[in-house]
Amino acid sequence: MWNTVLKDNLKACVPFRNTIRRVVRRLRPYRSMPENDALATSNGLQILKLVRQYDLSARDVLEVGTGWIPTIPKLFKAHGAQSIVLTDVEPLCDAQTAALAASLAQKALPDLNAITGQDLAILESNLAREGIESYRCPPQLEGLPDQSIDLIYSRTVLEHIPQPALVALLQEWRRLLRPGGCCIHIIDNSDHFEHRDKRLSRLNFLTLTNVAWRVASFNGQNFQNRLRHSDYVTLFRDAGFELLHVEGEPDPKTLEDLKTLRIIPAFAHYTPEDLATLTSIVIARNAPVAAAAN
Numbered sequence: 227m228w229n230t231v232l233k234d235n236l237k238a239c240v241p242f243r244n245t246i247r248r249v250v251r252r253l254r255p256y257r258s259m260p261e262n263d264a265l266a267t268s269n270g271l272q273i274l275k276l277v278r279q280y281d282l283s284a285r286d287v288l289e290v291g292t293g294w295i296p297t298i299p300k301l302f303k304a305h306g307a308q309s310i311v312l313t314d315v316e317p318l319c320d321a322q323t324a325a326l327a328a329s330l331a332q333k334a335l336p337d338l339n340a341i342t343g344q345d346l347a348i349l350e351s352n353l354a355r356e357g358i359e360s361y362r363c364p365p366q367l368e369g370l371p372d373q374s375i376d377l378i379y380s381r382t383v384l385e386h387i388p389q390p391a392l393v394a395l396l397q398e399w400r401r402l403l404r405p406g407g408c409c410i411h412i413i414d415n416s417d418h419f420e421h422r423d424k425r426l427s428r429l430n431f432l433t434l435t436n437v438a439w440r441v442a443s444f445n446g447q448n449f450q451n452r453l454r455h456s457d458y459v460t461l462f463r464d465a466g467f468e469l470l471h472v473e474g475e476p477d478p479k480t481l482e483d484l485k486t487l488r489i490i491p492a493f494a495h496y497t498p499e500d501l502a503t504l505t506s507i508v509i510a511r512n513a514p515v516a517a518a519a520n
């Protein structure tokens with residue numbers, strides 16, 4: 227893991243990274259990983275299934291943290307969204323990766339049809355529309371009007387946002403959402419270094435002191451706030467959201483790992499089940515602001 231940290235931290239110090247990325251992409255087209263593409267598509271379909279299940283409005287949509295391949299926004303487009311705001315703090319997405327996302331979404335249309343019952347021809351013509359998406363990087367959400375969005379969603383993003391910034395963002399989402407508008411977030415609570423080194427426990431990062439973790443996550447793309455499942459529930463409630471759906475099951479292998487892992491004291495007050503909940507799905511509704519008491 228520390229070799230990866232060293233490499234990534236050096237990369238984070240390279241100036242003009244965005245320009246270099248653009249040049250490299252021109253010389254060598256972006257190569258995605260089919261298993262990651264399949265997982266993103268399946269998470270997108272899962273989000274749209276929840277949209278249908280809870281009968282949520284998804285006309286004007288905002289994605290938090292688009293990343294490299296905007297497959298999920300394309301699925302929302304096929305579903306019939308009228309406007310989709312894609313946001314990121316790093317310009318990872320470009321015309322090449324957007325074209326790849328469109329072809330991935332096209333392939334997933336029969337699955338979307340199975341979930342929503344929408345006619346395949348309608349899904350296809352929805353997907354072909356132009357001028358629906360806008361990309362804001364940096365997000366500069368303050369430039370968007372109050373109550374202009376029906377649905378805000380993210381996939382594997384919230385764990386990358388420092389807690390104080392997340393608290394502020396939740397208030398910004400409340401401002402942007404129409405009354406009754408909702409958020410759907412899929413959060414990956416596991417140590418992402420394990421994604422690249424399967425010898426690690428999925429909770430290895432909870433064994434690192436705050437200082438060691440600050441070093442390990444110095445590269446912004448490696449930063450994780452280490453919040454646990456219950457923390458997100460508290461954050462949404464405290465921000466005044468009404469929780470419609472909270473999903474998260476402890477991972478059996480990780481529960482087993484916890485018997486021997488030397489978790490730092492800062493995490494000692496969590497239950498093992500809470501610590502070992504590696505994926506959280508939260509649907510939170512923008513509850514009306516309570517009338518001020520006299």
Ligand SMILES: C[S@@+](CC[C@H](N)C(=O)[O-])C[C@H]1O[C@@H](n2cnc3c(N)ncnc32)[C@H](O)[C@@H]1O
Nearest residue numbers: 290291292293313314315316381382383386387
């Ligand atoms: C692990 S990637 C996930 C990308 C994409 N959602 C997906 O599922 O493939 C996390 C993304 O969140 C972005 N991000 C981190 N903090 C953010 C913030 N405060 N606002 C918007 N995007 C953010 C990162 O730049 C990165 O693109």
